[in-house]
Amino acid sequence: MNVPQGNLLRKRVVTDLATPLSQALDASVTGYARLEPGDTLLLDAEGVGVITFEDGVPVVAYHSGADSGGADALADIAVAGPSRVALYELDGDALAQLHDADELRVPPGLPAERLAGDPALAERTREAAPASRAAEREREQDGLAAVEQFLDDGDRIADIRERARDQAATRAEEWGFDLPGT
Amino acid sequence: MPAFIPESEANVGMVEVFAVASGKGGTGKTTSTMALGMALADEYDVTVIDADTGMANMLFHAGLADADTSLHDVLAGDAPVEAAVYNRFGMAVVPCGTSLSGFQQAEPDRLRTVVATLAADTDVILLDSPAALGSRSAVLPIVLADSVVVVLQPTIPSLSDGLKVQEYATTYGTDVAGILFNRVTEDEAIDRVATKTEQYFEGETLATVPESDAVRAARRAGEPLLAHAPESTPAAAYREAATRLTVHDRPVDPVADRFRSAVIPDHS
Numbered sequence: 001m002n003v004p005q006g007n008l009l010r011k012r013v014v015t016d017l018a019t020p021l022s023q024a025l026d027a028s029v030t031g032y033a034r035l036e037p038g039d040t041l042l043l044d045a046e047g048v049g050v051i052t053f054e055d056g057v058p059v060v061a062y063h064s065g066a067d068s069g070g071a072d073a074l075a076d077i078a079v080a081g082p083s084r085v086a087l088y089e090l091d092g093d094a095l096a097q098l099h100d101a102d103e104l105r106v107p108p109g110l111p112a113e114r115l116a117g118d119p120a121l122a123e124r125t126r127e128a129a130p131a132s133r134a135a136e137r138e139r140e141q142d143g144l145a146a147v148e149q150f151l152d153d154g155d156r157i158a159d160i161r162e163r164a165r166d167q168a169a170t171r172a173e174e175w176g177f178d179l180p181g182t
Numbered sequence: 183m184p185a186f187i188p189e190s191e192a193n194v195g196m197v198e199v200f201a202v203a204s205g206k207g208g209t210g211k212t213t214s215t216m217a218l219g220m221a222l223a224d225e226y227d228v229t230v231i232d233a234d235t236g237m238a239n240m241l242f243h244a245g246l247a248d249a250d251t252s253l254h255d256v257l258a259g260d261a262p263v264e265a266a267v268y269n270r271f272g273m274a275v276v277p278c279g280t281s282l283s284g285f286q287q288a289e290p291d292r293l294r295t296v297v298a299t300l301a302a303d304t305d306v307i308l309l310d311s312p313a314a315l316g317s318r319s320a321v322l323p324i325v326l327a328d329s330v331v332v333v334l335q336p337t338i339p340s341l342s343d344g345l346k347v348q349e350y351a352t353t354y355g356t357d358v359a360g361i362l363f364n365r366v367t368e369d370e371a372i373d374r375v376a377t378k379t380e381q382y383f384e385g386e387t388l389a390t391v392p393e394s395d396a397v398r399a400a401r402r403a404g405e406p407l408l409a410h411a412p413e414s415t416p417a418a419a420y421r422e423a424a425t426r427l428t429v430h431d432r433p434v435d436p437v438a439d440r441f442r443s444a445v446i447p448d449h450s
Contacts, residue, residue, distance in 0.1 A: 016207075016208070017339070075338070078338050078339050078342055079342050113337075114338050114339075115339065116337075117335060117337020144336060144370075144372065144374075144375050147336050147341065147375050148371065148374060148375055148378060151341070151382075152378070157345065157382050160345050161345055161382070164345065164348075164350060165349045165352075167350075168315075168350040171321075175318040175321070176318075177318075179353065179354065180354070
């Protein structure tokens with residue numbers, strides 16, 4: 001996914017992804033957020049997440065490390081954890097082609113649900129979404145339904161666990177921990 | 183062999199060290215640590231330690247904001263452990279200071295000595311752990327503990343981070359004592375979520391604690407929830423959680439040796 005370079009609005013390290021999402025919403029940003037895992041030591045830190053916005057409402061999501069789009073990309077971004085986030089402003093026309101890619105689109109409130117675990121922000125985002133996205137809003141699962149869907153994805157969870165175990169073992173060496181049984 | 187633990191403290195005894203942990207901040211770890219501690223104190227000698235030395239807040243929960251000596255002083259080598267122990271709410275409370283200089287001067291590895299020393303005189307130690315896995319010192323409480331209580335909110339980021347905590351813990355030889363759903367605001371589906379979550383965690387669900395004004399009021403009053411609002415719904419949930427925690431009898435192990443064992447090589 002190629003996004004034209006936009007004008008940088010702000011760049012910061014966040015521990016809670018509700019921050020950039022609510023900033024984009026409150027400022028009605030048209031553009032995109034680039035999300036990089038804050039800790040480059042992390043083994044699952046490969047790749048960058050991108051979420052685009054139209055008037056503050058998320059439209060598409062992509063993760064370069066997993067080459068995933070839409071809801072899958074959100075899960076990959078969520079798993080990567082706290083992030084360096086850069087928010088860019090970009091003309092809506094420059095995003096139009098990207099926004100036509102159905103496989104990348106996300107329902108308006110889903111990023112807030114998946115990345116921030118913030119149902120109130122998700123609801124606020126859904127309310128701000130234009131009438132043209134009503135159908136997407138309808139399809140969206142909110143609150144615990146989204147959590148249940150995540151928990152039903154056994155493969156993804158197995159992947160999270162496996163990566164964390166690899167990470168823990170690699171870091172044990174860096175940190176000078178002797179692992180049990182070694 | 184490290185010389186900082188006197189042989190006399192290597193008692194044969196019973197102690198269970200729990201790390202109360204979550205990968206994500208804001209899940210209510212300190213509230214949970216204090217509440218589980220008070221509930222367990224009905225039956226055991228309990229010591230709670232604020233091992234979140236970079237973002238300490240136990241002092242505000244325990245009415246110890248004015249404490250003269252804290253864990254920072256002990257970790258800096260400026261005070262003996264005993265000087266940072268305060269008897270509050272039926273427990274021994276070891277708060278940590280909040281100053282940046284205190285944090286900078288603290289030597290994180292000394293936490294091992296602190297735990298080993300306090301282990302000699304208590305049945306249960308609860309370590310309020312950092313909401314991070316990104317550094318050696320952040321992970322140390324999980325490494326030192328016998329088992330970890332994973333505090334979760336029913337959100338995807340929190341569950342994902344909680345899973346990472348579990349995998350770190352088990353990789354480092356620490357068991358999972360159980361999971362605690364905290365700050366639950368929506369209850370009709372939470373049982374299903376809890377059941378589905380349990381299949382991925384190695385410990386049972388200890389309790390589901392609702393989001394409550396009582397928790398915020400207790401914090402404002404500088405008191406643990408179980409002291410401020412003992413009859414509240416979340417207080418009852420924490421008491422239930424405590425009954426499900428297993429405090430193992432470990433009569434064979436010389437207590438201090440467990441914490442100066444080979445898990446962490448001595449750098450001194």
